[in-house]
Amino acid sequence: MPLTLTSTVVSPRPLLFLPGPVCVADSVLQAMTRPLIDHRGPEFSRLLQSIEAQLQPIFGTAGSIFILGSSGTGGLESAVASLFSPGDRVLAAPVGVFGQRLVDMARTYGCRVDVMETKPGFAVDAQQLAERLKRDTARSIRGILLTHNETSTGVANDMRLLAEAIGEHPAYTVVDSVSGMGASDFRMHEWRLDAVITASQKVFAAPPGVAMVALSARAAQRAVAEQVPIFYFNLGKAKQFAELGQTPWTPPISTCFALDAALEAYHAQGAQIVWHRLASYASAIRAAAAALGLENFSQPGAHSNTVVAIKAPAGLDVAELLRGLREERGIVLSGGQKELKGAIFRIGTMGSISQTDVMAMLGALEIALWQQKLQVRSGAGVQAALQVFLEDDVAKLGDGSATDEQTDVQTMATPR
Structure with missing residues (x-):
């Protein structure tokens, strides 16, 4: 017989088993109550340095990681807009809704996108990717769009295998790791990835509002040199201000406090x-x-x-x-x-x-x-x-x- 209950008790604080946002520890929430500080002053500069230093071993890079006041989608758009130009040919390998969102972004900025289809529920076939790139003898593909962890389907790609499949191809590789970063070993530098993006409200278990964009040295140089049709999400501007210990625009200071505390908890574990x-x-x-x-x-x-x-x-x-x-x-x-x-x-x-x-x-x-x-x-x-x-x-x-x-x-x- 079907089970029936005459009464239920609901917790005053819901248990979020979501793909994000997630349940946030009290210690992280309390960090948000700190008094605000000058985002152009030395204290905020030290906060940015602390966040970047804690993120680098998680990303597997000693390079720059930029803090943006946005969702993970904003971070992804900043990478696409700052690294590619209208008319650039880009290869995408989506495995769900968010991979397709990267395709849509690239097309929005005028890129010609070739899509490598994958059967629903499956990871990208590394051999198929390698063969597709091998056929690009003219090296006309300027970018590769990949998803580390597809939030919409619960599918994870093995980034090491995909990096090996890319091999020596010179295309700039953009990786959506919004719901993957921090959940497994990741080696951005070793795998020669160019832009890797994540967000505060996923594995790091902080409130939403901060995107993190890590760039390789050559991607950072391109972001500065590229004349891009974007203002707020311009990574060239982010790099220029990061060298001053600042962000280009007013950052979500309280969320940065929380992210710093969440990263401390991550490393303490x-x-x-x-x-x-x-x-x-x-x-x-x-x-x-x-x-x-x-x-x-x-x-x-x-x-x-x-x-x-x-x-x-x-x-x-x-x-x-x-x-x-x-x-x-x-x-x-x-x-x-x-x-x-x-x-x-x-x-x-x-x-x-x-x-x-x-x-x-x-x-x-x-x-x-x-x-x-x-x-x-x-x-x-x-x-x-x-x-x-x-x-x-x-x-x-x-x-x-x-x-x-x-x-x-x-x-x-x-x-x-």
């Missing part, structure tokens, strides 16, 4: 612990979905650590599922976008959430599925996720890799 935690949460959610008879949208070898997309089974009203979880449980998941609207729902693993929160979310999801009269085995999803967590903890104890910080972050109640 340790990058590898963060990577492992996100991978563990994603694995647990995928295991729970399988146990409930649900199908993951991303295919093996293309799974994201930060976003799990699950196909909606026949009979599931995704909009009602999301409404019930939000209004009756205080748990916020995300639906599909564009052609996937109503066909999938998405669960984010980022932010200030714990194993306990993940288990609570999965339990609530099971109840919501029962309420729509879907035949799922009671407790199956929770049990599958618990098994992943238990095996993970045993493995850590066995190899001695578990730390007090890791235990605090993963197993306690939400660390807010």
